[in-house]
Amino acid sequence: xxxxxxxxxxxxxxxxxxxxxxxxxxxxxxxxxxxxxxxxxxxxxxxxxxxxxxxxxxxxxxxxxxxxxxxxxxxxxxxxxxxxxxxxxxxxxxxxxxxxxxxxxxxxxxxxxxxxxxxxxxxxxxxxxxxxxxxxxxxxxxxxxxxxxxxxxxxxxxxxxxxxxxxxxxxxxxxxxxxxxxxxxxxxxxxxxxxxxxxxxxxxxxxxxxxxxxxxxxxxxxxxxxxxxxxxxxxxxxxxxxxxxxxxxxxxxxxxxxxxxxxxxxxxxxxxxxxxxxxxxxxxxxxxxxxxxxxxxxxxxxxxxxxxxxxxxxxxxxxxxxxxxxxxxxxxxxxxxxxxxxxxxxxxxxxxxxxxxxxxxxxxxxxxxxxxxx
Numbered sequence: 001x002x003x004x005x006x007x008x009x010x011x012x013x014x015x016x017x018x019x020x021x022x023x024x025x026x027x028x029x030x031x032x033x034x035x036x037x038x039x040x041x042x043x044x045x046x047x048x049x050x051x052x053x054x055x056x057x058x059x060x061x062x063x064x065x066x067x068x069x070x071x072x073x074x075x076x077x078x079x080x081x082x083x084x085x086x087x088x089x090x091x092x093x094x095x096x097x098x099x100x101x102x103x104x105x106x107x108x109x110x111x112x113x114x115x116x117x118x119x120x121x122x123x124x125x126x127x128x129x130x131x132x133x134x135x136x137x138x139x140x141x142x143x144x145x146x147x148x149x150x151x152x153x154x155x156x157x158x159x160x161x162x163x164x165x166x167x168x169x170x171x172x173x174x175x176x177x178x179x180x181x182x183x184x185x186x187x188x189x190x191x192x193x194x195x196x197x198x199x200x201x202x203x204x205x206x207x208x209x210x211x212x213x214x215x216x217x218x219x220x221x222x223x224x225x226x227x228x229x230x231x232x233x234x235x236x237x238x239x240x241x242x243x244x245x246x247x248x249x250x251x252x253x254x255x256x257x258x259x260x261x262x263x264x265x266x267x268x269x270x271x272x273x274x275x276x277x278x279x280x281x282x283x284x285x286x287x288x289x290x291x292x293x294x295x296x297x298x299x300x301x302x303x304x305x306x307x308x309x310x311x312x313x314x315x316x317x318x319x320x321x322x323x324x325x326x327x328x329x330x331x332x333x334x335x336x337x338x339x340x341x342x343x344x345x346x347x348x349x350x351x352x353x354x355x356x357x358x359x360x361x362x363x364x365x366x367x368x369x370x371x372x373x374x
Contacts, residue, residue, distance in 0.1 A: 001044040002028040003035040003061070004077075005053040013048065013077075020108035032061030039065050039072055045115045048107075049094070051078035051085055059088045066093025073114040077107070096120040162206045169206070173199040208265055208333035212340050222258040222360075224267075224286035224293060225250035231268035235275060245280035246271070255293035257363030262337045263295070266345070269334035270297040270356045277301070278354055288362065292343075295358045304349040334358065 002013045002025055010028045017023050027042045029035040031053045039047060047065060051058040062074045075096035076089040086097055096110040096119060110120040176196045184192055228250055255263070267286075274282045278299030285296045335345040343360040 001026055001035070001038060001042060001047045003030075003032070003047060003053075003058065004028075004050040005030055009050075016104045017108065017111070019104065020111075023108060023111055032057050032064075035061045036064050036068075039069050043069070044072055046111050047072060047074050048077050048111065049074050049089075051076055051089060059092045062089060062094050063092040073117065075110050075114045075120070158209050158212075162210050165202070165206050169199060169203050173203065205329060205333070208269075208337070211262055211265055212333060212336040220259045221254040221256045222260045222263040222293070223252075223254055224263060224295065225252050227260065227264040227267040228271065228284055228286060228295075230264050231271045234268055235272055246275065246282045246284060249283070249285040249287070251287045253288065255288070255360060255362055258293055258341060258360045262341055263293075263360070266334045266337050266358050267295060269330040270295065270358065273297075273330060273356065274299040274301075274354065278303075289359075291362055291364060293360045293362050295360075297356045298353050300352065301354045302349045302352045303354045304347055 002010050002017075004010050004013065007030070010030075014025045014028065017025055026044050027038050029038050032049075035047060035049065035058075047062075049058045049062055058076070058078075062076070065072055065074055073096070074089075074092075074094040075098060076094045077098050077100060078085065078089075079100045089097060095117070096114045098107055098110050098120070113120045173196070176192060176199060180192060180196065228248065232246065267284075271282070271284060274284075274297050278301040280299065282297065282299045285294075287294055331345070331347070338345040338358050338360065341360050343358060345356070345358045347354065347356045349355070
């Protein structure tokens with residue numbers, strides 16, 4: 001399909017292209033708006049698009065066509081060979097760029113190559129395109145270096161922070177437990193018990209942050225069944241009655257490439273969230289699904305977080321279905337641990353249930369992925 005604001009140019013192009021082998025002009029348009037409408041009607045293989053037109057810009061039309069009709073390729077045909085125009089059309093999705101004034105053979109070649117999904121740039125614009133590519137590659141290299149520097153800085157910060165926190169926490173926890181052994185009055189006992197519990201929670205939080213930072217460096221073949229059972233054991237006697245209502249469906253096979261400690265921590269956070277705050281029964285399953293290990297924890301609370309990014313130190317209003325509070329960072333730690341293992345955590349309400357699901361990519365041997373060779 002030919003798009004140009006000049007009727008005489010369209011007629012000339014139609015006649016010239018009819019001489020080329022394998023090319024049929026199925027329609028023509030005088031502006032970008034008409035071009036989009038005709039592409040929807042005619043579904044051409046290639047649109048030969050003028051760039052600058054008074055009623056309906058060719059760049060905007062190319063962007064719309066390539067987005068809405070991915071099987072249709074766009075080749076720019078224009079007098080302009082300046083770098084900005086070339087950049088605009090290529091960014092809009094054009095696969096070819098031809099400067100007016102060339103031979104009909106060059107134009108036909110660009111169209112036929114576009115129909116096969118192969119790019120074609122006029123020699124006049126190639127230097128500008130190469131310069132743009134070189135600049136973009138250099139900018140990408142610098143951005144990648146900045147991201148790596150930021151990641152190192154963040155890792156160092158968490159490591160220093162956790163190191164500085166561990167020493168005073170160890171001292172505080174030791175003093176509190178010494179007081180517990182020596183015995184305190186009945187009025188002070190609940191306060192002491194609460195302080196010991198909070199100290200344990202802070203130590204556990206620091207450990208989770210360290211795991212999230214170290215995630216990519218950890219390796220192993222996780223045992224999902226053991227991870228869930230360890231999570232239930234850690235919850236302790238305070239939730240023993242609720243744990244009796246937990247239903248398990250656990251796969252015994254290992255999950256290759258998933259760190260055991262990371263999976264244990266994610267399992268703990270999800271199970272603890274459901275057991276402590278959800279509505280029983282709680283159902284926990286751990287199974288392979290294709291190339292992923294999937295840990296799913298559901299309860300009858302029907303709750304989902306309002307912020308899908310699991311921002312740190314935020315906690316949604318659970319008052320409608322949940323009676324106990326929390327530190328508000330457990331799900332944040334779990335989500336970051338999943339991300340550090342190249343996985344993902346999702347929590348959503350499905351038919352009156354809260355469904356928390358952690359997915360971990362498995363590093364399976366090639367034979368396991370493709371089946372036995374024949």
